[in-house]
Amino acid sequence: MIRTVSIWRWQLVFTGSIVAIVVMITAFKPQTFANPLVVAGIALIMVTTLGTLAVPWHRLPRTAAAAIPLLDALAVGFTTNAPDLRLGFLWVFPVVWLATYFTLPWVLGGIVFISGTLVVFADQNGTPADVLLRLLTLVITLGFLGVTVRIGAQRSRAARRLLQRRSEQVNRAAERAETNQHRVTQVVDALGVALVVVTAEGRILQMNDAYRALYGRDRFGAALPSAAVEYDARKGTAVPLEQTTLSRAARGESLQSERVWLFDGEGRWRALEVSTQPMASAREGDRITLVVIDDVTALLEAEEERRALTAVVSHELRNPLTAIIGHVDLLRERDDLPGRVPAQLEIIANAGDRMQDLVTSILDQNGGAAQEPFEPVDLREVVEASAASYAPLISGNRQELTVEGADGLVIYGDAFRLRQVLDNLLSNAVKYTPAGGRIEVSLGAAADGQAELAISDNGAGMGPDDLSRVFEPYFRTESAVRAGIGGTGLGMGIAREIVVAHEGIIDVASELGVGTRVTLRFPQRRVKEVQA
Template identity: 55%
Template sequence: MSRRASIWRWQLIYTGTVVAVAVLITALKPSVFAIPLFTMGLLITILTTIAVLLLPWDRIPAGAVLVVPLMDIVAIGLTTEVPDIRLSFLWVIPITWIATYYTMSAVVAAIALSAASLLTVGSQTGTISDVVLRMLITALALGFLGATIRLGMRRSRAARRLLRRRSEQINQAAQRAETHERRVTQIIDALDTALVAVGADGGILKMNDAYRRLYGWGAFAGALPAPAVEYDDREGEPIPVERTVLSRAARGEVLTGERVWLYDATGAWRALEVRVQPIASAVGEGGVALVLIDDVTAVLQLAEERRMMSAILNHELRNPLTAIVGHVDLLLERDDLPPRAADQLRIVASAGERMQGLVTTALDASHPQPRVRSEPVDLRALVQASVSSFLPTATANRLQVDVSGAQALLIHGDAFQLRQAIDNVLSNAVKYTGAGGSIRLALDATGDGSAALTIEDTGSGMSPADLDRLFQPYFRSERAVLSGIPGTGLGMVVVHDIVTAHGGTIDVTSAVGEGTTMRLRFPRRVDRIPSS
């Protein structure tokens, strides 16, 4: 189809030019039509054009197309018999056609045919030298035109071939780069660590699947706010937008192992360990930071499970074994034991001591020493932050929450653990206090130099039997289970461990239907927080 269009285009250009010339001759010098060869030349042009339009050029060999411009040269040669009208200039069109698509030998043949037509048919006015001179000038002009066009076409084709090769090379390089990027993306998406690249304007440049899953990004990642919300602590305060991980990374902050809590789109709490480091960026792109986020929720849960297992081993195995060994030692001190009974008791004592050693070894292996932090902490600030986090729930249940006492109460300890203990006690107060009740928190410095936090509620209260088992793992009162209030029975165990680790004590008073009062006492200064 493209070859047919090209042939039509060239022939119609030539025919249109001839028709225009004929119209001008008709208007200005109609006597020319009395010359038979001129009329024959026009007729050959028309017939050739009709044949060009009718022939199926897609099925005709490419070399046969050369016949068309040669016929045009013959037709122009017949019109050169007209004196005083330089119709030989029309040879420029077929010569240009041939030079564009055929070899230089075809151009030479076409010029020779033109020169022969001019010599045999053209107007012979003037001397023989004038005729020869006109022929040579025309041949030289057509030769220069044909050579120039041919050379230009060769260079053009060479340039096209070079561009085609360069284009193919560029396409291959682009395909290799695309394949490489796809492989890198697949590798990054296979990582469990969440990765996200952030520009200086805070926009997300790239993220992997782990980050999308963690923050709940969908198809419009980066265009809409993430459904997950970052908090400064579990059930703590939402982090302001300007202090989120991405905002800090965009400002160029370098973070190393910073803990952030995430409340994800599914309603689950996740503990994150965040690292931020700068990476290379393109010219004019500004600073780019890479954020690496590890979900350490499972690690923390495993550590908590190990701690609980250690507590179970400690309370359920070591304490009974200590009692057994101690009572066996008391029996062995008696003088009225039969020799056989004394031997049997010694075997029991030896086995008990061995079991004590095994339990101690298991505790040491499963409960590594935690990182101890002792820093100044404002207990009032922790209480206010905890109350703020539970206030929406309390307000929804029509509970009145009041904080009184010292406006600032400094102690030394681990702020994270202390907040966890306060949250657990306050959470129980909110859960077990009925609508319209009240919760009062009071802070004061005692006479012996300690700091005390009293949390008093008007809730359902506990029986003496429940109080005796309050700090046992997984214990929940029958009243709490029947009421359907959610819980695991581990909250008060955690509170007890944290308070004890800080060298403090817990006093609990409660009565069924009259509420509960818990008083947490902490030394104002501890040189070292003992490990639990």
Template identity: 55%
Template structure:
């Protein structure tokens, strides 16, 4: 189809030019049509065009196609017989056609045909020297034109071939680079070590599967902050946003084997060893830090198990050692004991006493420190830390979060467990409130003098039947299931257990389409049976 279109295009350019000239001649000098050869040339060009439009050019070899511009040369040669009209300039069109698609031999063949017409058919009135001069000028001009076009075409085709090869090379390089990147990604994702590349703005540029699993991120790196919270110690204080691993790495801090505790979305504690160091980056990308995180929970658990086993063994060794020392003392009190036996028993007693000292020391070292579960806790500071953790996600979802009420509200309890309560309530409010909604956290003192924390949202709300079952394990309301928001139905069960352990109460009020209000009441004085 492309060959046929090319032939049509060249022939239509030629015949349209010829017809336009014929129209001008008819309008300005109609007597020219009295010249038979001029009329024959016009008729030949029109007839050739009609034949070109009907022939199946896809089946005709290139040599056959060459006949078309040669016939056009003949048609132009016939029209040059008309007096006072110089139509020889039209030979430029077929010569250009031939030079574009054929060799210089074909170009010289066309020029030879033109020369023959100039000598035999064209108007040759005047001196023979004028005719020769006219022939030579035309031949040299068309030869120069054909040569120039042919050289340009060859260079253009060579450039096209070069560009095609370069394009193919670039495509191959791009495919190899893409394959290499996929292979590297697969290798990195197969590692148990969590890896993440962090930019200066704190954004995660790249993370492997281990990192996403550890921090509860999805494939796009989006998740609520509460899915995994960093702590300075197991059940210790939560780390503020500016002190998290990613924030410190974004500031360019070098970390080496730093210990961080992570409380994951699955409710499990994980001990992490964190390293952060700069890696190569583009000039316009800014500094990039590589964060490497090893989950050492199993290693610490094994060390703790060894410690406990050591404590058990040392404890169990004390009884037989006490028996040895006691019986040796009894033997040494006998009067009929030989002197040599008394000396030997003295050696045994000394060794047993040293063993007792070693066992006592080991037992004291391995004995765990008791944990204080009733300690002063500022609820405002606790809630403020939780709000700071959720604020980026709430802002991204176009949610308004406000904290109102008491600026200091002191109670006694377990700060870690109470932070779990606040995080769960705030997490639910963020998850089930549509964009443009609002969340209000209020702190105050209830009528019965207990501390009051209220989390109120303008979310989807719940039906009364769902509210009644809200604290049952694994229960999720129908609207929650339809929303597609992930959940296990265990978060509020844990909230209720923690509040109950603090001798507090929690109540819920909710209406479909209007929102939910969660109120937690906690005693402000320590209870004797806190645990």
């Protein structure tokens, strides 16, 4: 069905042309309006236009719209009665309309109708041969025009239908591809192995849920405030940004089951095995890499527990075995043993020796290393390493971080545990300080000679009630919960335990709306005192 808007458009274009012609006739040859047929033709066009705008075409059959070009053709026929004007060219409008929207018989019928109006209403000056020539010229011209437009319209409709079918096929293919992609994503997210695709520029293209949970990423891929940190060993040194797993993969390094230690945002150690695999890219020359990260923490812990259990059992077996073998040797030295007793003691001694060899072998295979003592740690280096890891997040929040005070402040302790404390305190400062805020870290010696490290911010702060509960497990302020700030409420308690284990003191001072200051104090000992 021809849409109503299309009918309006065609008729209004035709009417606009007639109005322009009427204006020109009024300006240059107003006596033309003395011809009643010319006036009747113009009036018929106006009435037809008003009727076109008023008729509800969507309720009528498709062929009803053919009445409009036929009425326009009749009106043009009226205007051809003016002897000095050649308005017959306006028949192009109804012919093109019929050729565009109706079949060829309608076009030929329209041309016949136009020929009839030419014979009836047109000025018949001249010889019969001239009149016949004008008629044939009009019929041939309009017929050629109508057939050409009709063929073009048919081809246009065929091309449109073909494009529509292809568009539908493409849409169905896209829907199938999207469905398959969604299924693949679901399968990949269900895997326990962490997967991430990284470009040569270090940009993450895709990751699964296991990677997000492992490295502390949100569903958009952005790092959370409590993001995980990679280390070169358990309780070792934090890996520099350019040596992290993603950076190495982006540079094209080949990794095969390489061990990486991760300290996640929840304060747990995770042992990872990392492998890389080049992937095909959409454009030639682009390099993308698939990073496969397997969390083997449970396997290592099970192995450690097995070794510990084996060592305990072996040690517990060695003591009674030593007693048994020793007493058997004493009995074997006696001369008053009855008949078969020496032989039986020999069997017991041989079995004890074999058992002792087995226990010794187990101890050799599963001997554990003793816990390392505290070593000299420069708090300035720990602070700067922690600050460097949070620098991108601080920059993104438009915050300012300054480190002031002593260039070196050495104490004895566990560098990894101290870094854990600093990471937790800086994370809190970043989370609770608004954009544009300031975070200051100062190092120096306190009045009593202890090493002092303080972290202060001008963030939200806490009231007295919340401040008194800051070290309680799982405690979080109501304002933080309402604001949706992430956290577990365990960090400050863990930090205090670590500080206490270093014989230090942690003090928190805060004022609501002003900010928070956390002060750490550690004893500074001499090497001899530590070794003693």
